[in-house]
Amino acid sequence: MASSGITTVDQKNKKVVEVFDTEEELAVSLAKYTADLSDKFAKERGSFTVVVSGGSLIKSLRKLVEAPYVDSIDWSKWHVFWVDERVVPKDHPDSNYKLAFDGFLSKVPIPPGNVHAINDALSAEGAADDYETCLKHLVHTGVIEKSSVSGFPKFDLMLVGMGPDGHVASLFPGHPLLEENQKWVTHITDSPKPPPGRITFTFPVINSSSYIALVVCGAGKASVVQTALGKSQNSDVFPVQMVSPEGELKWFLDRDAASKL
Numbered sequence: 001m002a003s004s005g006i007t008t009v010d011q012k013n014k015k016v017v018e019v020f021d022t023e024e025e026l027a028v029s030l031a032k033y034t035a036d037l038s039d040k041f042a043k044e045r046g047s048f049t050v051v052v053s054g055g056s057l058i059k060s061l062r063k064l065v066e067a068p069y070v071d072s073i074d075w076s077k078w079h080v081f082w083v084d085e086r087v088v089p090k091d092h093p094d095s096n097y098k099l100a101f102d103g104f105l106s107k108v109p110i111p112p113g114n115v116h117a118i119n120d121a122l123s124a125e126g127a128a129d130d131y132e133t134c135l136k137h138l139v140h141t142g143v144i145e146k147s148s149v150s151g152f153p154k155f156d157l158m159l160v161g162m163g164p165d166g167h168v169a170s171l172f173p174g175h176p177l178l179e180e181n182q183k184w185v186t187h188i189t190d191s192p193k194p195p196p197g198r199i200t201f202t203f204p205v206i207n208s209s210s211y212i213a214l215v216v217c218g219a220g221k222a223s224v225v226q227t228a229l230g231k232s233q234n235s236d237v238f239p240v241q242m243v244s245p246e247g248e249l250k251w252f253l254d255r256d257a258a259s260k261l
Protein backbone atom coordinates (compact mmCIF):
# COMPACT_ATOMS: atom_id res chain seq x y z
CA MET A 1 0.00 0.00 0.00
CA ALA A 2 1.43 3.38 -0.93
CA SER A 3 1.77 5.91 1.84
CA SER A 4 0.88 9.51 1.14
CA GLY A 5 3.48 12.00 -0.02
CA ILE A 6 5.39 9.26 -1.85
CA THR A 7 6.88 10.10 -5.19
CA THR A 8 8.02 7.33 -7.48
CA VAL A 9 10.14 8.23 -10.45
CA ASP A 10 10.80 6.02 -13.45
CA GLN A 11 13.68 7.83 -15.19
CA LYS A 12 13.71 5.63 -18.29
CA ASN A 13 10.05 6.19 -19.15
CA LYS A 14 9.97 9.75 -17.77
CA LYS A 15 7.13 8.76 -15.48
CA VAL A 16 6.47 10.24 -12.03
CA VAL A 17 3.78 9.09 -9.61
CA GLU A 18 2.90 11.30 -6.66
CA VAL A 19 0.40 10.35 -3.98
CA PHE A 20 -1.23 13.09 -1.86
CA ASP A 21 -2.95 12.71 1.49
CA THR A 22 -5.93 14.71 0.33
CA GLU A 23 -7.36 16.12 -2.88
CA GLU A 24 -6.73 19.57 -1.36
CA GLU A 25 -2.97 18.89 -1.23
CA LEU A 26 -3.12 17.48 -4.73
CA ALA A 27 -4.78 20.66 -5.99
CA VAL A 28 -2.06 22.83 -4.40
CA SER A 29 0.68 20.80 -6.07
CA LEU A 30 -1.12 20.70 -9.42
CA ALA A 31 -1.35 24.50 -9.42
CA LYS A 32 2.38 24.86 -8.75
CA TYR A 33 3.24 22.28 -11.44
CA THR A 34 1.07 24.10 -13.99
CA ALA A 35 2.38 27.55 -13.01
CA ASP A 36 6.02 26.39 -13.31
CA LEU A 37 5.38 24.98 -16.78
CA SER A 38 3.53 28.14 -17.78
CA ASP A 39 6.64 30.13 -16.84
CA LYS A 40 8.99 27.78 -18.66
CA PHE A 41 7.07 27.67 -21.94
CA ALA A 42 6.13 31.35 -21.93
CA LYS A 43 9.87 32.14 -21.70
CA GLU A 44 11.03 29.45 -24.13
CA ARG A 45 8.36 29.71 -26.81
CA GLY A 46 6.35 32.85 -26.10
CA SER A 47 3.18 30.79 -25.76
CA PHE A 48 1.88 28.04 -23.52
CA THR A 49 -0.49 25.47 -25.03
CA VAL A 50 -2.64 23.84 -22.37
CA VAL A 51 -5.15 21.06 -22.98
CA VAL A 52 -7.84 20.19 -20.44
CA SER A 53 -10.36 17.39 -20.09
CA GLY A 54 -13.77 17.61 -18.50
CA GLY A 55 -14.81 15.88 -15.31
CA SER A 56 -13.43 16.47 -11.82
CA LEU A 57 -10.11 17.77 -13.21
CA ILE A 58 -11.51 21.28 -13.54
CA LYS A 59 -12.29 21.43 -9.82
CA SER A 60 -8.74 20.25 -9.07
CA LEU A 61 -7.44 23.31 -10.99
CA ARG A 62 -9.14 25.71 -8.56
CA LYS A 63 -5.90 26.82 -6.85
CA LEU A 64 -4.72 28.39 -10.10
CA VAL A 65 -7.36 31.08 -9.80
CA GLU A 66 -6.22 32.00 -6.29
CA ALA A 67 -3.16 33.84 -4.95
CA PRO A 68 -0.30 33.65 -5.71
CA TYR A 69 -0.87 32.09 -9.13
CA VAL A 70 -3.78 34.18 -10.35
CA ASP A 71 -1.51 37.25 -10.33
CA SER A 72 1.87 35.67 -11.10
CA ILE A 73 0.96 33.66 -14.20
CA ASP A 74 1.27 35.42 -17.56
CA TRP A 75 -2.20 34.45 -18.76
CA SER A 76 -1.72 36.33 -22.04
CA LYS A 77 0.58 33.50 -23.17
CA TRP A 78 -1.97 30.76 -22.56
CA HIS A 79 -3.77 28.94 -25.36
CA VAL A 80 -6.45 26.57 -24.08
CA PHE A 81 -7.77 23.46 -25.84
CA TRP A 82 -9.97 20.49 -24.95
CA VAL A 83 -8.70 16.91 -25.16
CA ASP A 84 -12.34 15.97 -25.56
CA GLU A 85 -15.64 17.76 -25.77
CA ARG A 86 -19.26 16.74 -25.65
CA VAL A 87 -21.13 17.82 -28.79
CA VAL A 88 -23.71 20.05 -27.11
CA PRO A 89 -24.22 23.83 -27.11
CA LYS A 90 -21.60 25.75 -25.13
CA ASP A 91 -24.17 26.80 -22.54
CA HIS A 92 -25.42 23.23 -21.96
CA PRO A 93 -24.76 21.69 -18.52
CA ASP A 94 -22.88 18.80 -20.23
CA SER A 95 -20.45 21.10 -22.06
CA ASN A 96 -16.80 20.74 -21.06
CA TYR A 97 -16.29 24.31 -22.29
CA LYS A 98 -18.96 25.53 -19.86
CA LEU A 99 -17.44 23.51 -17.03
CA ALA A 100 -14.00 25.03 -17.65
CA PHE A 101 -15.40 28.50 -18.27
CA ASP A 102 -17.47 28.60 -15.09
CA GLY A 103 -14.80 27.04 -12.87
CA PHE A 104 -11.64 28.50 -14.31
CA LEU A 105 -11.51 30.45 -17.55
CA SER A 106 -13.96 33.17 -16.48
CA LYS A 107 -11.68 33.97 -13.52
CA VAL A 108 -8.41 34.60 -15.37
CA PRO A 109 -7.46 37.09 -18.11
CA ILE A 110 -6.74 34.66 -20.97
CA PRO A 111 -7.42 36.53 -24.24
CA PRO A 112 -10.76 35.19 -25.54
CA GLY A 113 -9.15 34.48 -28.93
CA ASN A 114 -6.76 32.08 -27.19
CA VAL A 115 -9.56 29.87 -25.90
CA HIS A 116 -10.05 27.27 -28.61
CA ALA A 117 -13.48 25.66 -28.15
CA ILE A 118 -15.25 23.45 -30.68
CA ASN A 119 -17.85 24.81 -33.09
CA ASP A 120 -21.03 23.70 -31.34
CA ALA A 121 -23.20 24.34 -34.40
CA LEU A 122 -21.75 21.30 -36.20
CA SER A 123 -22.35 17.55 -36.03
CA ALA A 124 -19.83 15.43 -34.07
CA GLU A 125 -18.01 14.56 -37.29
CA GLY A 126 -18.08 18.15 -38.52
CA ALA A 127 -16.89 19.51 -35.18
CA ALA A 128 -13.97 17.05 -35.07
CA ASP A 129 -12.86 17.99 -38.62
CA ASP A 130 -13.26 21.68 -37.85
CA TYR A 131 -11.23 21.37 -34.63
CA GLU A 132 -8.47 19.52 -36.49
CA THR A 133 -8.41 22.34 -39.08
CA CYS A 134 -8.08 24.85 -36.22
CA LEU A 135 -5.13 22.89 -34.77
CA LYS A 136 -3.46 22.71 -38.20
CA HIS A 137 -3.70 26.46 -38.53
CA LEU A 138 -2.14 27.00 -35.10
CA VAL A 139 0.67 24.55 -35.89
CA HIS A 140 1.25 26.46 -39.12
CA THR A 141 1.48 29.77 -37.28
CA GLY A 142 3.78 28.29 -34.62
CA VAL A 143 1.41 28.69 -31.67
CA ILE A 144 1.32 24.89 -31.29
CA GLU A 145 4.62 23.09 -31.69
CA LYS A 146 4.92 20.14 -34.06
CA SER A 147 6.62 16.96 -32.91
CA SER A 148 9.72 16.21 -34.95
CA VAL A 149 9.33 12.59 -33.85
CA SER A 150 5.69 11.90 -34.75
CA GLY A 151 4.71 14.81 -37.02
CA PHE A 152 1.64 15.32 -34.79
CA PRO A 153 0.97 18.50 -32.81
CA LYS A 154 3.00 18.67 -29.61
CA PHE A 155 1.12 20.39 -26.80
CA ASP A 156 3.08 21.84 -23.89
CA LEU A 157 0.82 20.46 -21.16
CA MET A 158 -2.18 18.16 -21.10
CA LEU A 159 -4.19 18.10 -17.86
CA VAL A 160 -6.41 15.03 -18.01
CA GLY A 161 -8.63 12.95 -15.78
CA MET A 162 -9.42 9.24 -16.01
CA GLY A 163 -12.79 7.51 -15.74
CA PRO A 164 -13.42 4.55 -13.42
CA ASP A 165 -13.35 2.29 -16.52
CA GLY A 166 -9.83 3.53 -17.39
CA HIS A 167 -10.89 5.86 -20.20
CA VAL A 168 -9.01 9.04 -20.95
CA ALA A 169 -10.32 11.85 -23.17
CA SER A 170 -13.23 10.12 -25.00
CA LEU A 171 -11.14 7.04 -25.73
CA PHE A 172 -13.07 4.19 -24.11
CA PRO A 173 -12.04 0.58 -23.38
CA GLY A 174 -12.36 -1.75 -26.37
CA HIS A 175 -13.43 1.05 -28.75
CA PRO A 176 -11.95 1.08 -32.29
CA LEU A 177 -10.95 4.76 -31.81
CA LEU A 178 -8.11 3.54 -29.58
CA GLU A 179 -6.35 2.44 -32.79
CA GLU A 180 -6.79 5.70 -34.73
CA ASN A 181 -3.36 6.68 -35.97
CA GLN A 182 -3.97 9.19 -38.79
CA LYS A 183 -6.44 11.75 -37.54
CA TRP A 184 -5.58 14.40 -34.94
CA VAL A 185 -9.15 14.79 -33.77
CA THR A 186 -11.89 12.25 -34.21
CA HIS A 187 -15.51 11.78 -33.13
CA ILE A 188 -17.62 9.22 -31.35
CA THR A 189 -21.41 8.89 -31.51
CA ASP A 190 -21.75 5.92 -29.13
CA SER A 191 -19.88 7.07 -26.04
CA PRO A 192 -20.66 4.74 -23.13
CA LYS A 193 -20.43 7.77 -20.82
CA PRO A 194 -23.23 10.22 -21.70
CA PRO A 195 -23.69 12.25 -23.74
CA PRO A 196 -23.04 9.87 -26.68
CA GLY A 197 -21.73 12.47 -29.18
CA ARG A 198 -18.22 13.69 -28.54
CA ILE A 199 -15.02 14.73 -30.21
CA THR A 200 -11.66 13.60 -28.90
CA PHE A 201 -7.94 13.96 -29.53
CA THR A 202 -6.40 10.70 -30.71
CA PHE A 203 -3.58 8.84 -28.98
CA PRO A 204 -0.87 10.01 -31.43
CA VAL A 205 -1.68 13.61 -30.45
CA ILE A 206 -1.96 12.85 -26.73
CA ASN A 207 1.33 10.96 -26.82
CA SER A 208 3.24 13.69 -28.65
CA SER A 209 2.83 16.00 -25.64
CA SER A 210 5.73 17.56 -23.75
CA TYR A 211 4.02 17.07 -20.37
CA ILE A 212 0.94 15.15 -19.29
CA ALA A 213 -0.59 15.42 -15.82
CA LEU A 214 -2.97 12.53 -15.14
CA VAL A 215 -5.15 13.57 -12.23
CA VAL A 216 -6.98 10.71 -10.54
CA CYS A 217 -8.92 10.84 -7.26
CA GLY A 218 -11.27 8.54 -5.42
CA ALA A 219 -11.55 4.89 -4.39
CA GLY A 220 -13.66 4.07 -7.45
CA LYS A 221 -10.54 4.41 -9.58
CA ALA A 222 -8.18 2.39 -7.35
CA SER A 223 -8.47 -0.89 -9.30
CA VAL A 224 -7.55 0.68 -12.63
CA VAL A 225 -4.69 2.58 -10.96
CA GLN A 226 -3.50 -0.73 -9.53
CA THR A 227 -3.56 -2.35 -12.99
CA ALA A 228 -1.75 0.60 -14.56
CA LEU A 229 0.87 1.19 -11.87
CA GLY A 230 0.95 -1.62 -9.36
CA LYS A 231 0.97 -5.39 -9.10
CA SER A 232 -2.26 -6.76 -10.47
CA GLN A 233 -3.35 -10.05 -12.06
CA ASN A 234 -5.65 -8.10 -14.38
CA SER A 235 -4.64 -8.68 -17.99
CA ASP A 236 -7.02 -6.04 -19.43
CA VAL A 237 -5.33 -3.08 -21.06
CA PHE A 238 -7.10 0.12 -20.15
CA PRO A 239 -6.89 3.21 -22.39
CA VAL A 240 -5.02 5.03 -19.61
CA GLN A 241 -2.19 2.51 -20.03
CA MET A 242 -1.75 3.71 -23.61
CA VAL A 243 -0.80 7.19 -22.37
CA SER A 244 2.91 7.41 -23.04
CA PRO A 245 4.08 10.90 -24.00
CA GLU A 246 7.28 11.91 -25.77
CA GLY A 247 7.90 14.07 -22.72
CA GLU A 248 7.01 13.56 -19.07
CA LEU A 249 4.00 11.80 -17.60
CA LYS A 250 3.10 12.68 -14.03
CA TRP A 251 0.32 10.91 -12.12
CA PHE A 252 -1.33 13.01 -9.41
CA LEU A 253 -3.15 10.55 -7.12
CA ASP A 254 -5.02 11.06 -3.90
CA ARG A 255 -4.73 8.43 -1.16
CA ASP A 256 -7.99 6.72 -2.13
CA ALA A 257 -7.03 6.32 -5.79
CA ALA A 258 -3.65 4.93 -4.66
CA SER A 259 -5.14 2.64 -2.01
CA LYS A 260 -4.43 -0.58 -3.94
CA LEU A 261 -0.81 0.20 -4.76
Ligand SMILES: O=C(O)[C@H](O)[C@@H](O)[C@H](O)[C@H](O)COP(=O)(O)O
Nearest residue numbers: 053054055056161162163168169
Ligand atom coordinates in the same frame (compact mmCIF):
# COMPACT_ATOMS: atom_id res chain seq x y z
O1 LIG B 1 -15.75 14.76 -21.12
C1 LIG B 1 -15.43 13.90 -20.33
O2 LIG B 1 -16.23 13.09 -19.87
C2 LIG B 1 -14.04 13.89 -19.85
O3 LIG B 1 -13.14 14.64 -20.48
C3 LIG B 1 -13.55 12.53 -19.39
O4 LIG B 1 -12.48 11.98 -20.09
C4 LIG B 1 -13.20 12.72 -17.93
O5 LIG B 1 -12.00 13.42 -17.80
C5 LIG B 1 -13.11 11.41 -17.22
O6 LIG B 1 -14.32 10.72 -17.42
C6 LIG B 1 -12.89 11.57 -15.74
O7 LIG B 1 -13.97 12.26 -15.18
P1 LIG B 1 -14.10 12.37 -13.61
O8 LIG B 1 -12.80 12.90 -13.11
O9 LIG B 1 -15.25 13.28 -13.36
O10 LIG B 1 -14.33 10.96 -13.12
